[in-house]
Amino acid sequence: MAFEKTFFCTQCGSILSGKNKVCRSCGFDITTDKPYGDRSPLGAGGTGWSDAVNDYRFAGYQGNRRTYITIFTLLLVIAIPTFLLLSGDLGMDKEGITVIAVLSAMFLLIALYSIRNTRKKGLEWTGTVEDKRDYYGSQGNVILVRLDDGKMVELPMADDTVKYDYFKVGDRLKKHNRPNLRTIEKFDKTRDEVLFCPSCAYMCDTRDDYCGSCGSPLLKGR
Ligand SMILES: [Zn+2]
Numbered sequence: 562m563a564f565e566k567t568f569f570c571t572q573c574g575s576i577l578s579g580k581n582k583v584c585r586s587c588g589f590d591i592t593t594d595k596p597y598g599d600r601s602p603l604g605a606g607g608t609g610w611s612d613a614v615n616d617y618r619f620a621g622y623q624g625n626r627r628t629y630i631t632i633f634t635l636l637l638v639i640a641i642p643t644f645l646l647l648s649g650d651l652g653m654d655k656e657g658i659t660v661i662a663v664l665s666a667m668f669l670l671i672a673l674y675s676i677r678n679t680r681k682k683g684l685e686w687t688g689t690v691e692d693k694r695d696y697y698g699s700q701g702n703v704i705l706v707r708l709d710d711g712k713m714v715e716l717p718m719a720d721d722t723v724k725y726d727y728f729k730v731g732d733r734l735k736k737h738n739r740p741n742l743r744t745i746e747k748f749d750k751t752r753d754e755v756l757f758c759p760s761c762a763y764m765c766d767t768r769d770d771y772c773g774s775c776g777s778p779l780l781k782g783r
C-alpha cells in the first residue's frame with residue numbers, strides 16, 4: 562500500500578521539501594510502482610514492544626501542536642469579539658464587554674486544558690483483548706481489554722471500523738500514556754499491513770519506520 566500524501570520520508574524521517582517526493586537523504590522514492598521492492602508488509606511490523614517510545618520527535622510533534630493551539634486560540638479571542646462588534650450584535654457597553662470576557666475565558670480554558678493534556682502522564686498498562694462489541698448505533702464499537710492486574714477496560718472505537726478491525730481477540734496490548742506520547746501498541750504486529758502513527762494516528766505501511774504525515778517514529782518490534 563503506497564500512500565499519496567507524504568511530507569516526511571517514511572524510511573529515514575527526513576522532511577521532504579515542497580513537491581519533491583524523493584528523499585534527498587536516503588533516496589527512497591514513494592512514487593515508483595514498488596517503492597518497497599518485493600518486501601511484504603506482512604511481518605514488517607515485527608514482534609515486541611518498541612524501544613522508540615523515548616524518541617525526541619514525539620515531543621517535537623506535541624510542541625508543534627501546542628503552538629498551533631495557542632495561535633488558533635489567540636486568533637479566536639481576537640476574531641470573534643471583533644466580528645460581533647463590527648456586525649453590531651454587541652456594543653462596547655457593559656453587556657458587550659461581559660460577553661467578550663466570558664467567551665475569551667472559555668477559549669483560553671479549553672486551550673489550557675488541551676495543552677495540559679499533552680504534558681500529563683496517565684495510567685499505563687499491558688493487557689489482552691478479551692472481547693469485541695459491535696454495538697452499531699449510539700454507543701459505537703468497543704474493545705474489551707483484560708489488564709494484567711485483572712481489571713477490565715473498554716476502549717471506545719466510536720465508528721472507526723478500521724481501528725476496530727485492527728484489534729483482534731487475543732492480541733497483547735500496551736497503553737503508553739506519557740507526556741508527549743499516548744497510544745496503544747500491539748505486541749505482535751506481524752499479521753498487519755498497517756500501523757497507526759503514535760502521534761497523529763495516520764495510517765502507515767508496516768514497511769515504514771516513520772509517519773509520512775508528521776515524521777514521528779512508528780512503534781515497531783524486531
Ligand atoms: Zn529518507
Ligand SMILES: [Zn+2]
Pocket residue numbers: 758759760761762763772773774775776777
Ligand atoms: Zn504521524
